[in-house]
Amino acid sequence: MKKFVLYISLFFLVLMGCKKKAVEPEVPQQKxxxxxxxxxxxxxxxxxxxxxxxxxxxxxxxxxxxxxxxxxxxxxxxxxxxxxxxxxxxxxxxxxxxxxxxxxxxxxxxxxxxxxxTAPETPTSGEAASIVLISQTAKNIGVKGSGSVETAQMIFEVQDSSGRPVDLAHSVEVSFKIGSGPGGGEFIYPPKARTDAKGRVTANIVSGTKAGVVQVVAESNVGSKTIKSLPVVIVIHGGLPDSAHFSIAPEKLNFPGYNVFGLRNRITAYVGDKYGNPVKPGTAVYFTTTGGIIEGSALTNEQGQGSVNLISAEPRPVHPVLGPGYAVITATTADENQRTIKAETIVLFSGIPQITVEPTNFDIPNLGSQVFNYTVSDQNGNPLAGGTTIRVTIDGKDIRALGDLDITLPDTRDRSWTRFSFAIQDTTSDIVERPVLIRISTSGPNGSATVNISGKVR
Missing domain, CATH: 2.60.40.1120 (Carboxypeptidase-like, regulatory domain)
Structure with missing residues (x-):
């Protein structure tokens, strides 16, 4: 039995050895x-x-x-x-x-x-020949205590005749001075400086208490000559509004807006700081009116002025003291302590022309005279607008007229400019009754009106 098993094993070994061996494909190597x-x-x-x-x-x-x-x-x-x-x-x-x-x-x-x-080779400069402004931090600064920037920095460069910055071997001392200024204590710091490796120097202009234009000049003595920069202009603006330097004014004290709507009257606020300088540009001013309508606000310009339009419209103004036609215009702003300050003005809205005269009839004796009092006003008894003309013409023989015969009204709110007078006088001793016609007429922005009266001279 053992021999049989051995023979079987040998048979299978021989059989397997006779089979062809499988060949795997060769994988190329990545290089x-x-x-x-x-x-x-x-x-x-x-x-x-x-x-x-x-x-x-x-x-x-x-x-x-x-x-x-x-x-x-x-x-x-x-x-x-x-x-x-x-x-x-x-x-x-x-x-x-x-x-x-x-x-x-x-x-x-x-x-x-x-x-x-790699660092390029630095060329060697020549002797200093000119001074130029390279940069400045601000062109506008505020007066001392204004709350605005009060200092401007300027960087100057000293160059040789080829325009190259002077090196340390050719370094020079540069002095700074104020060529012109408002004289409010402004100053330059430092007053002098020596150029660095780039040929540059730095100076600062510090404002004082007055607004205005400052010119800064940099200069240096090089051998027997003096080189200077062009003047550097810096504007010093004013500070915040001050009640003592705040006012308002109309373009026209009197404009014919009581009956005609849509007319415009320019209102301007004038705003200064505590030193009397115009406030810094862009300061806001607000406006209100008791008559018509008004543009609400304006920003001040370089002169501290801000303007709006007052427009004739409802409501027609009534002043508690002056009566109909007078409007109060109020401008407000804030001072350095954030307190509201205001300024006021009065504008007259004038109306339709009206003429009255006394007496309305007359009989002048031989070589006698007669005085006439007349008024020219609007329906509220107020003066007419500036530029209004008033003329008195007299048609008669052997008479002479004296007084307010040809008048042009100024721009006024004063009611005294509504009352006038004139006189006529017989100039002949002849006792002959003669008719006289008197015409009083007015013409101007408010319109026209005419009154005729007649009488006689003996």
């Missing part, structure tokens, strides 16, 4: 290595384009260039893992190198390469 990376400027971190990338440590060496965003990608073949040098360089920069392990069949991300710019 290509891909290197990928970027090149940057060492100070700014900006990518560098067109930099040369050289891979050494392999044969042959491989060269490529970075693209517009500083990236590169290069491939080559190796038989086995190997350390290679990746070198980046470009004209005007110091090169940078990194060592990476090149593995066949792999893409290797190369650490960033950083190129440092």
């Amino acid at each position: 290509t290595v891909i290197l990928s990376g970027s090149v940057f400027e060492s100070v700014t971190g900006w990518p560098i384009d067109s930099a040369v990338i050289k891979v050494t440590g392999i044969t042959p060496q491989v060269v490529t260039y970075t693209d517009s965003v500083g990236r590169y990608r290069v491939s080559f073949e190796v038989e086995a893992e190997i350390n290679v040098n990746v070198i980046a360089f470009k004209e005007g920069y110091e090169p940078d190198t990194v060592v990476v392990l090149a593995v066949p069949g792999r893409t290797v991300n190369v650490p960033g390469l950083f190129l440092k710019r």
Whole structure:
């Protein structure tokens, strides 16, 4: 039995040995290595384009260039893992190198390469020949205590005859002075300074208590000559509003807006600071009126003035003391303590012309005379607008007229400009009764009116 089992085992071994052995396919070995990376400027971190990338440590060496965003990608073949040098360089920069392990069949991300710019050779300057303003922090500053910026910094550069900044070997001392100014205590600090390695000096102008224009000049003595900058102009604006320097005025004290709507009258606020300077531009002023309507606000200009339009409309004004036609215009703003301050003015809205005269009939004796009193006003008894003309014409023989015969009204709110008078006188001793016709007429912005009266002279 044991022999039988042994024979069977030998049979199967021989049978298996007679079968053809299976051959597995041969896998080709990967030899290509891909290197990928970027090149940057060492100070700014900006990518560098067109930099040369050289891979050494392999044969042959491989060269490529970075693209517009500083990236590169290069491939080559190796038989086995190997350390290679990746070198980046470009004209005007110091090169940078990194060592990476090149593995066949792999893409290797190369650490960033950083190129440092080589310092250009600094040319030597000549002797100082001119002074120019390089920059200034502000063209406008505020007076002392205004709450605005009170200091402006100026940087000047001293240059040689070729326009190059003077170097330290040709450094000069520069003095600063105020060529002209408002005289409110403004000053320059420091009064003098020496140029640095870039040929530059810095000065500060500090405002005083007065607004105005300041001219700053930088100058330096170079040998036997003096070089100067062009004047640097800086405007000093005023501070915040002050109640003692706040006023308001209309363009017209009297305008014919009681019966005619839509007429405009310019109202201007004049705003100064506690030193009497115009306030800083852009100061807000608010307006209200007791008659018609008014534009609500205005911003002051360089002269501290802000204007709006008063427009004739309802309501027709009634003043508690002066009566119908008189409107109160109020301007308000805030002072340095955030308190509301105000200024007021009165504007007359005049109406339709009316004429009255006394007496309305007359009989003048031989060589006698007669005085006539007449009024020209609107329906409220107020004066007519400025520019109104009043004329008295007399048609008669051998008489003479004296008094208010030809008048042009000023721009006024005063009711005394409604009352006038004249006289006529018989100039002949002849006792002959003669008729006399008197015409009083007015014409102007408010309209026209005429009154005729008649009488006789003996």
